[in-house]
Amino acid sequence: MELTFDLDGVPLGEPDEHIFAEDPIGVWRVPLDTPLGDATLYVRWADDPDSAAEIPLEITAPRFVDVAEPTGLAQTHDATGSPAECAESHTGVAMGDYDGDALPDVYVGNVGTSGRLFRNLGNIDADSEPDFVDVTDDAGLGGVDSVAMATFVDLEGDGDQDLFIGRRGTNRMFENRRVPDGTPTYVDVTAALGLDLDSQRTMGVAFGDYDGDEDLDLYEVNHAFCYPEPGFEIRAEDHLYRNDGGVFFEHTNELSPSAGNSVGFSAAWVDLERDGDQDLIVINDDVGGDIGDPNEVWRNDGQGDTGAWTFTDVSLSSGLGDGSWHGMGIALGDVDGDGFVDVAFSNIRENVLMLNQGDGTFEDVSAAAGIERAEFPWGRDSITWATHLWDHDNDGDLDLYFSGGTLQATGPVSDAFFDNVGDVDFVDLTWESALADPAHGKASALGDFDRDGAWDLVTAAWSDELRVWRNLAIGNxxxxxxxxxxxxxxxxxxxxxxxxxxxxxxxxxxxxxxxxxxxxxxxxxxxxxxxxxxxxxxxxxxxxxxxxxxxxxxxxxxxxxxxxx
Missing domain, CATH: 2.60.40 (Immunoglobulin-like)
Structure with a gap:
């Protein structure tokens, strides 16, 4: 097998396959039908025939394959209308069973046009892939643009999946009427719930019962609304909402007077110390200056004497806020098997993995674990976004995925994928897994859409094609x-x-x-x-x-x- 790679688009000889590149650095795809086994890559500058080099390669079977086309999910993210001063950071994707048939459906966000809801019909055409159909309008979700994030959640506890859509502007909360009315359609209840605040850019939310009253409270993570002119910013502050009787009331002051003044991307409620209540982690983009702050960690200390809930800021003492990171995505899981939740998050340059020591503190093991990838061999900085911890090959330990993409379309930055081979030792399998995708990956959702036990990925790239990564690692x-x-x-x-x-x-x-x-x-x-x-x-x-x-x-x-x- 012979491949050629000419760095200016001029063919060299008659290879079996030919790859063109106008940019001399980055990531390019070998055609899917390239035979497995040994291959030779020929590389040269188009204007210098004597610069040709021969590089031996081994083409191996991928661990993931993009099945957007055969599943019916193929589409391109519509970024039209996004102001030039806004970072290319918000796409939005969610997986959840909206129609109650035990199969995960997919919601995909857009900026210039409405986000779309796709119903999973199962494998109806016997081609080994599930089949999805667009049901956006029938479900009552048409016309929702400027999407930054999305998540399914059973908000009122009636047994069906409602849908929260974070936007650049007013967020939208949709109630699923499948259980009350018998049909899986959505009704906008944003204003009725008290969540219709305008002028924000909600990049992430965390639903969880922090006060122990058996309903779901909400933390909204907001980034800067965008930068209309140099030196000026419109901060979109975070909000803590307490659910009382099915209506949300703002309780951000229960954290501290300064809470929510950062620019954040993601958050999660989780019991960090296993003391029986839900603590809050907020991953912030520490951009520096007046609006840059590190990550935040709020320990839940229960109800105070006045009746208000009390939280203690342990950001610095925990170690999760003791660093100037451009934090973006978050993933939670017990990586080292000690029964405590560990935290991974994406960043500009080094990816980060923090191990919970069981005493309220975290240790940064990113370098020792082998997951940093600060830059590519050609010198470009790594920039990662969405983050997942899950056992992709069912071998008993958690692996790590980051979507990769630039800020302003300055060139390709691939996703990153690290296989845990035991004892918190990760091997970079980005290339071998076929996840070295050059699109500007941002949001990503995890789930098993074909119900084969190997969980799959749906990654939404900015102004690019949706990636639907079917996991091929079955067997365990x-x-x-x-x-x-x-x-x-x-x-x-x-x-x-x-x-x-x-x-x-x-x-x-x-x-x-x-x-x-x-x-x-x-x-x-x-x-x-x-x-x-x-x-x-x-x-x-x-x-x-x-x-x-x-x-x-x-x-x-x-x-x-x-x-x-």
Whole structure:
């Protein structure tokens, strides 16, 4: 097999395949039908025939393949109308089962035109891929543009998935009427819920029950509204909303007078110390100057004497806010198997992985773990956005993905993918996995859209084609666990699941998988390797109930319901 690569678009000889490049640095794709095995890459400058070089290659089978076309999800992000002074940072994508058929559907955001909702019909044409159909207008979601993020959530606890859409402008909260009316259609309830604040750019949200009253509260993460002229900014501050009786009331002052004054991208409620309540992590873009602040961590200390909820700012002491990072995406998971939640987040230059020490502090192990990738071999800085921790190959440990993309279309920056080979040791498999995508990747959602046990990715690039990455790494055993909570927290957000086999214990922290600009499937996914029996399965529900359940058979998706109060 011979490949040629001419760095100015002039063919050299008669190769089997030919790749043209006008930019001498970056990422280019080898054609999908290139035979596997040994190959030779010939590289030269078009105006200097003597500069040709021969580079031996091995073409290996990919771990992921883009199936946007055969699934019916192929589309290009519409970025028209975005002001030139705005960073190219918001796309928006969400995965969730809006119609109750046990298959994840997909919502994809746009700027200049309406976002689109695609219903998953399953594999109706027997081509090994699920089939999606656009149901936006029928579902009542037409006309929602300027989308920055999206996530499905059962907000009122009636058993169907509602949809929150963060925008540059007024956010939109849509109630799913599938359970009340029998049809999966959406009604805009933004104003009725008290969430119709204007003039913001919501890049992420975190739903969670921080006050323990069994309904979902909300933290909105806002970035700068954009920069109309040099030296001037319109700050879009964050907001903490408490859910009381199905209506949201702002309680941002329960954090501190300065809370929400940063420019952020993502957030999550999670029990950092496993003391039974939900703490808050906010990933901020520390751009410097008057509006730049590090990440924030708010420890939940419960209800105070005045009746107000109390939080303690532990940003610096925890280590998560002790650094000047351009933080963007967030991923949560127990990477080292100690039962405490670890945190990964994206950045300009080095990616970051922080291990929870179990005492309220985190250690930066990014360099030792091998996941930094500060720059490419050709000198361009790495810039990453959405972030996922999940066991892509079901071998029993969590792997790490970052979408990659530039700020202002200055050239290709690939995604990054790191395979955990054990003991928090990661190997860069970006190229071998076929995830070295040169598009300007931003938001990304995680879920198993074909229900084969190997979780897939949907990544929304700025002004580029949607990537629908089907995971080909099947073979090992797995178990997916859905949780059904009580009352207004029907999704069971904040629960913790521990699964034990003869190899050891894995811990799942039940969240919306916030990533960046997105929300994924909430089920706990456990890769089991060659293990075929589960020894124990324990669920720690948000109200403090500990439930030991009979271990199910492997290689399936099961659901467990929170016991009555």
């Amino acid at each position: 055993h797995y178990l997916d666990i859905e949780l059904v909570g009580r009352a207004g927290n029907r999704d069971g957000l904040g629960a913790i699941v521990e699964l034990t086999t003869d190899v050891g214990t894995q811990t799942c922290f039940h969240t919306q998988r916030p990533s960046l600009g997105a929300g994924g499937e909430t089920a706990c996914h456990f890769g089991l390797g060659s293990e075929t029996e589960i020894t124990t399965l324990r669920i720690f529900w948000p109200d403090g109930t500990i439930q030991d359940v009979t271990p199910p058979a492997v290689d399936q998706r099961v659901a467990f319901t929170q016991p009555p109060a």
